[in-house]
Amino acid sequence: MFDLSLLSQAIDEGDREKTLKLTTEALEAGVNPQEIIAQGLQAGMAIVGEKFSSGEYFLPDMLMAARAMKAALEVLKPALEKTGMPTIGRVVIGTVEGDMHDIGKNVVATFLSGNGFEVFDLGLNVPVQRFIQEVKEKKPDILGMSALLTTTMPVMGKVIEALKEAGLRSQVKVIVGGAPVTQEYANYIGADGYAHDGGKAVPVCRELVGK
Ligand code: B1M
Numbered sequence: 001m002f003d004l005s006l007l008s009q010a011i012d013e014g015d016r017e018k019t020l021k022l023t024t025e026a027l028e029a030g031v032n033p034q035e036i037i038a039q040g041l042q043a044g045m046a047i048v049g050e051k052f053s054s055g056e057y058f059l060p061d062m063l064m065a066a067r068a069m070k071a072a073l074e075v076l077k078p079a080l081e082k083t084g085m086p087t088i089g090r091v092v093i094g095t096v097e098g099d100m101h102d103i104g105k106n107v108v109a110t111f112l113s114g115n116g117f118e119v120f121d122l123g124l125n126v127p128v129q130r131f132i133q134e135v136k137e138k139k140p141d142i143l144g145m146s147a148l149l150t151t152t153m154p155v156m157g158k159v160i161e162a163l164k165e166a167g168l169r170s171q172v173k174v175i176v177g178g179a180p181v182t183q184e185y186a187n188y189i190g191a192d193g194y195a196h197d198g199g200k201a202v203p204v205c206r207e208l209v210g211k
Helices: 005-012 016-028 033-053 059-081 103-114 128-138 153-165 183-189 198-208
Strands: 089-095 117-121 142-146 173-177
Touching: 005 016, 005 033, 005 059, 016 033, 016 059, 033 059, 033 103, 033 198, 059 103, 089 103, 089 128, 089 198, 103 117, 103 142, 103 198, 128 142, 128 153, 142 153, 142 198, 153 173, 153 183, 173 183, 173 198
Parallel strands: 089 117, 089 142, 142 173
Antiparallel strands: none
């Protein structure tokens, strides 16, 4: 059995090469990519976050861990995307304005495209009006927003308000997520869906498009 805590440790150390090697080995050992992300990579990021909060780590430590995790996700991407399902819905997704965290959003986007959704990823630090413009142009079934900071969470509510002002709210379902976001918060800002992680985002989005 593959020990995924080794992978968490490699992320904690910010060791890109070790993370890549262990991710490849885990895949070869037949470990499910979703498990590799949740119990290996994301668990490592949680340790990094705790050490940052306690003052043991600084910004460069978070950056090193992020670099290692992004590289590992590239290795996992083909395995997550190889379902070859027909398209069941269109999603526009992005991290809201003021927020530079995109790893979790990338995980969600990869899960969705691996499960039959056509995904348009707007990247990070996406201005409110860019979301509106993309909804007008791409006519997605779902708009997904990610926020990792308590200070940027309210921007998701601003986008929902802007959708209403533009007369687009009834045309698109909205799903929100990110570490500080909760179901209660999603309800509070009037989102249609919330998912705790990438795996959960798939059934929530399927439900939102009625499939
Ligand atoms: Co920063 N950061 N960071 N950071 N960072 C956090 C979020 C923090 C919790 C760390 C801490 O203090 N413990 C803290 C926020 C505190 C708060 O707001 N309460 C924090 C801070 C303070 C900051 C800065 C302000 C630090 C500074 O400058 N002094 C700064 C802010 C910059 C900005 O955004 N304006 C900053 C910067 C950075 C880096 C750039 C260095 C880097 C991000 C690199 C990148 O993303 N490209 C970084 C990192 C790496 C982290 C931690 C350590 C890890 C985040 C991560 O990638 N996790 C993070 C601590 C933590 O989260 N434990 C932290 C792994 C990822 C797979 O999980 O993103 O949670 P996550 O995504 C999950 C779910 O949340 C969910 O599914 C994903 C996959 O399963 N999900 C969705 C996410 N989006 C979703 C959307 C959905 C549905 C589900 O639907 C659409």
